[in-house]
Amino acid sequence: MSSLLQTVDLCCERDGRCLVDRLNIDVREGQIYQIEGPNGSGKTSLLRILSGLSSRYTGDLQWRGSAVSVARAEYLAELTYLGHSSGVKAVLTPRENLMWHAALRGLVDDTAGALVMAALDKVGLYGFEDAACFTLSAGQQRRVALARLFLGQSTLWILDEPFTAIDKQGVLELESWIVDYASAGGAVVLTTHHELNIDHAIQRVTLGDV
């Protein structure tokens, strides 16, 4: 199980508050990391740093042993990030939204089309692929964003509150996808206030008590 994402003495400070203090984690293939902490404890800030969106930190961030700033292209090719805002355009259909995401990942038309349909089927949006997203419910829109997880090959999922607006059945499904993914060698870093009910070891990082 090789090491994927590693932090060395990661510190993050916002408005004079120390959110992350000398964090050393080593995310390996097959591991699930859950970032915990009360509201405002810096969970999202940490995920944004880990994904490379934010540069407001000190310490080192390494992808497969080399600094993320150097190996950025390799890192991004293997990362799927799901943030608070879903990146779903309301006036486009789920299929159109996902085709764009697929293209950004370098998937060409013929394979991308099949992949997008398979992803939409997997998240339970079969039959809704050509309805404009603003006609879908909040949970269904969230599922459109979740479908991105199944586009292209990534080895690391960074999920910020993935269970928001998802129904009970969906929560069970998402939990099983996370376990399947980790069992297949992927790594997951996520934040959630929901108690994960999964049959897989969870590494926990607690923020906010420093």
Place this chain on the structure above:
Amino acid sequence: MTSYRPTATGFVATLRRDLLLAFRRRSDFFNPLAFFLIVCSLFPMGIGPDPKQLAILAPGIMWVVALLACLLSSDMLFRSDFDDGSLELMLLSPSSLYLQVLAKTLAHWLLTGFPLTILSPLLALLLQLPASGTVAMMLAMAVGTASLSFIGAIGAGLTVGLRKGGLLLSLIILPLYVPVLIFGVGTVQAAVDGFNYMGPLAVLGALLALAATLAPLAIAASVRISVDN
């Protein structure tokens, strides 16, 4: 794991998506055009219908109004992508950000500068611009508004993270619009006066070449700064 470097697919997909979005939200697309049409048609009422006077002012009026139309629309360039998180995903995609912002800027030009160019002969007629200036006006508009889109995108990228970036945006980009304005009007004026207008048009072309190659670097960097928090 295979590592692939997608390039052109991201460019084409972003261009297609932005055009599709504009097609679905047509009112946003018509705003700058309506502005251009209405303001230009107000001038003959304001300064009187005397053809001689209008003909003297026409190149300047059309260029200034086109400039303001581009300024108005550039605020929207990254706004919706920033609000719904698409911008973050563009930054985190393996595609080159340079090509993605190039695609967005090209889409912006196709939706503002290009229709303005198509409309300009009509406005030229309304403002009594001598017929000898029409072709020069269209050429200068096509080339000049493309530069305006690139310059506007830099400002839009820088201010998209701010709650009220509108005024700041104009302060940043209006001074940079000035060279385009000067040589744009210069091109039309030369044509109206019966001179060869290729000189100022070539300067506009040079500005565009500079903007098209270097501006995406600045746009990409400014977007990165805006998302970094």
